[in-house]
Amino acid sequence: MAFSPFIRRTISRTLLSQSHFSLPKSHLLPSSSFFHHPLTSDDHKRIDRVPASSHSLHSQGAAPAGDLPSYMRAAVFWEPNKPLTIEEFHMPRPKAGEVLIKTKACGVCHSDLHVMKGEIPFPSPCVVGHEITGEVVEHGPLTDRKTIERLPIGAHVVGSFIMPCGNCSYCSKGHDDLCEDFFAYNRAKGTLYDGETRLFLRRDGKPIYMYSMGGLAEYCVTPANGVSILPKSLPYTESAILGCAVFTAYGAMAHAAEVQPGDSVAIIGIGGVGSSCLQIARAFGASHIIAVDVQDDKLLKAKTFGATHTINARKEDAIEKIREITEGMGVDIAVEALGRPQTFMQCTQSVKDGGKAVMIGLAKSGSVGEIDINRLVRRKLKVIGSYGGRARQDLPKLVKLAESGIFNLSDAVSRTYNFEDANKAFQDLNEGNIIGRAVIEVL
16 A cells, blocks of 8 residues: 655754743542542533633643633543542643644553553653544644644644654654653653643642643643544544554554565454554455454454454463464564563564564563573574554554555444543453453543
């Protein structure tokens, strides 16, 4: 499938205006059971509206497009193993090179769950959610004309969880997935690339951190480099998964594994990302596509995503079965989508001599994977990590795959939740009750 070249657009960080607000230490909630408490908010309160000429306390003077609410709601993670709560925030305002998006849908991802369970360090309190679709409602001041023309007010858009700055040494070479600012600021500090959040509580102005764009909210701010136009033919809800589940799978299959027609591929872990890997492998022309999981319902669904063979690793030895299917050779490519030491080992032992073992599952902090060093050296194995795709190049391609029907979004999304039911969504994810991907409908 041919795609037109994607022109790199860069925004100078020097245009980002400064703010005097500092981020707080974690705010602790009273002890409670994880997931089982309802979200708290004044859901029936009328939201005041302000004219376009006004701006909020934290707006840096940028005028919104038309009337915007002065406040919005977002789901806040306070500390590990405690439920999310819905809180009211001042309307977030974008700075140079950023867009304000009215969020329509947000995917339910294990990465958020890892943070919520304290398995991966991240600053708190924060707004979680990083897999979004929505409508562009405002550009930051001094944003360049080409960005404004590419993402006009009112445009339907999808946002990637890796939000490239466009300026660093990696972004300048097209390696958006290694963006220095994304890891140094967002993943390390919970901010955007001027070192500041865009989220401030309504009740006291307290700053709140952002996991990616903090997408589990009625509005969110994200760098424009991580946003692509979504055709109106594609629905907001199902398309949300393009920004993480499909984006992660594409990065693994296209850039790390470099899947070629006729390759044999094994996917270990058939969740939202693993099932997306199956569809991408099929689109790339893989021959044997082997799905490995421990739940029969997920393996049954895997066949609709393109799996030619399925293996229940609870009932049979996955490595032996993979070798049986491949006539003793092993697969050209194995992908680990769970982030566990046991499946890491399965992945490396499933590939043929010269094969590629691609790791995309995040693990509990401090987890270590083992590998037979002699086999690694003698048999020329390649062990490759892959975090996601390259937003400016890949996100438009994924939209085209979905628009053409090559990637089936409706099959990939198995369940939807209301915004107020976000805790239930993550509870179901934690208990393994979601087949494929779930999406929270925000507005």
